[in-house]
Amino acid sequence: MGTGLVRRWRLIALTLLAAMAAGCATGRLDATKPVGQEAQDIDGLMRLSGWMAVGVGIFVAAAVTTIIVKFRAKPTDDPDDLPPQIHGNRKAELTWTIIPTAMLVFLTIYTLPEVFALAREGDGQTIKVEGQQWWWQFSYDLDDDGHYDIVTANDLVIPTGEEVNLEIHSNDVIHSFWIPQLNGKKDAVPGRIHEWLISSDEPGIFYGECVEFCGLSHANMQMRTIVLTPADFERWKQEQLAGQEAAEKAPDEGSPESAGATLFETHCISCHVVDGPYESAAGGNANLLAGIAPNLTNLMSRTAFAGALYETYQIGPDGEYLRNPDGSLKLNLAELREWVRNAPDMKPARADNQQGMLDFSEVLTDQDLDNLMAYLQTLGSEPVLPATNAGAG
Numbered sequence: 001m002g003t004g005l006v007r008r009w010r011l012i013a014l015t016l017l018a019a020m021a022a023g024c025a026t027g028r029l030d031a032t033k034p035v036g037q038e039a040q041d042i043d044g045l046m047r048l049s050g051w052m053a054v055g056v057g058i059f060v061a062a063a064v065t066t067i068i069v070k071f072r073a074k075p076t077d078d079p080d081d082l083p084p085q086i087h088g089n090r091k092a093e094l095t096w097t098i099i100p101t102a103m104l105v106f107l108t109i110y111t112l113p114e115v116f117a118l119a120r121e122g123d124g125q126t127i128k129v130e131g132q133q134w135w136w137q138f139s140y141d142l143d144d145d146g147h148y149d150i151v152t153a154n155d156l157v158i159p160t161g162e163e164v165n166l167e168i169h170s171n172d173v174i175h176s177f178w179i180p181q182l183n184g185k186k187d188a189v190p191g192r193i194h195e196w197l198i199s200s201d202e203p204g205i206f207y208g209e210c211v212e213f214c215g216l217s218h219a220n221m222q223m224r225t226i227v228l229t230p231a232d233f234e235r236w237k238q239e240q241l242a243g244q245e246a247a248e249k250a251p252d253e254g255s256p257e258s259a260g261a262t263l264f265e266t267h268c269i270s271c272h273v274v275d276g277p278y279e280s281a282a283g284g285n286a287n288l289l290a291g292i293a294p295n296l297t298n299l300m301s302r303t304a305f306a307g308a309l310y311e312t313y314q315i316g317p318d319g320e321y322l323r324n325p326d327g328s329l330k331l332n333l334a335e336l337r338e339w340v341r342n343a344p345d346m347k348p349a350r351a352d353n354q355q356g357m358l359d360f361s362e363v364l365t366d367q368d369l370d371n372l373m374a375y376l377q378t379l380g381s382e383p384v385l386p387a388t389n390a391g392a393g
């Protein structure tokens with residue numbers, strides 16, 4: 001190889017390495033800054049084994065280099081004269097068996113208790129997590145009576161300082177739930193319930209992704225965990241329940257909201273539930289091919305929509321939420337409207353409206369869309385944002 005070629009290869013190798021390293025921390029998905037106890041424990045093990053591997057790597061590279069240099073052929077060597085042939089050296093064999101074994105035993109001693117610790121049941125509440133192509137649903141049974149009192153999507157809201165148990169389900173194919181800063185990955189497998197624990201002592205918004213390839217919009221199947229102080233979490237719960245009551249009241253007749261509600265009854269409730277979860281007076285909750293559609297009762301209380309692919313509210317250049325003069329959050333109306341007009345254009349879904357949100361671009365007029373937007377804005381109050389996290393950056 002000419003030196004030019006060597007240099008080019010070196011550059012390619014370096015670029016690849018940098019790209020791989022960047023993969024561990026691509027902006028919002030950051031596995032290198034663990035926050036939850038479980039994520040910290042996993043990170044500790046990663047670092048321990050990583051540094052041991054670095055040590056082994058350096059030792060092997062140094063040994064190979066030394067041997068190459070020291071035992072290289074010399075000009076004075078007779079090419080027909082072989083060096084003394086040796087088979088088996090007890091000391092050497094024992095050394096390179098015992099040292100790696102000791103290292104593996106050492107790692108096992110650290111890893112095993114952690115495996116069990118990660119599998120334990122937490123002492124906090126249980127939340128049902130359902131993956132389906134291509135969004136996540138979260139259901140809360142507040143009084144443990146087997147009936148889900150709050151059903152929401154995209155935003156998993158939990159309090160600080162509580163070991164929250166997740167019951168992970170899938171309604172179609174295999175997905176995997178991962179909030180890198182809070183814990184490792186856990187698969188969602190059809191027909192099974194996988195238990196998983198997450199916790200955080202810090203309020204904040206922690207981003208996640210489906211990490212098991214699950215079809216066309218797999219990369220657009222995101223979610224976030226919103227960690228609130230216990231007081232804020234309580235407020236969030238009350239607002240969710242209040243949103244259900246409010247959604248049951250019909251908007252004032254003659255208003256755009258009322259016209260929107262009528263359109264919603266015509267076009268949307270075959271899939272979407274609004275008002276008390278699973279007890280929609282309009283008989284919503286139709287099952288789609290692959291599952292259900294997001295419950296829209298408290299749509300406005302979520303920071304994101306469409307598998308957290310789009311922000312419900314506008315975010316400024318520094319990641320902070322933009323506000324109206326009256327202090328309320330600025331709705332991302334343009335994208336929400338476009339979503340309702342032609343969702344498959346905003347997020348790839350199976351062709352011919354066979355699954356997922358429909359394309360309404362031929363069905364709804366501009367006026368219809370305005371009215372629907374007015375109605376959707378009555379669904380729930382603003383999200384409760386974490387105290388220390390002003391933005392979403």
Ligand code: HEC
Pocket residue numbers: 133134135153154263264267268269270271272288292293294296299302304305306307308340347355356357358360372
């Ligand atoms: C055939 C079933 C179906 C119909 C009909 C339907 N939707 Fe949807 N809708 C979905 C599915 C499925 C999703 C989730 C899609 C995704 O994230 O990939 C969705 C998502 C949404 C979302 C985003 C919610 C969130 O939290 O992510 C909004 C808003 C919405 N639909 C509004 C409407 C409106 C308004 C209508 C009526 C004009 C309507 N939908 C009709 C199936 C449907």
Ligand SMILES: [Cu+2]
Pocket residue numbers: 131132134174175176210211212213214218221
């Ligand atoms: Cu998935």
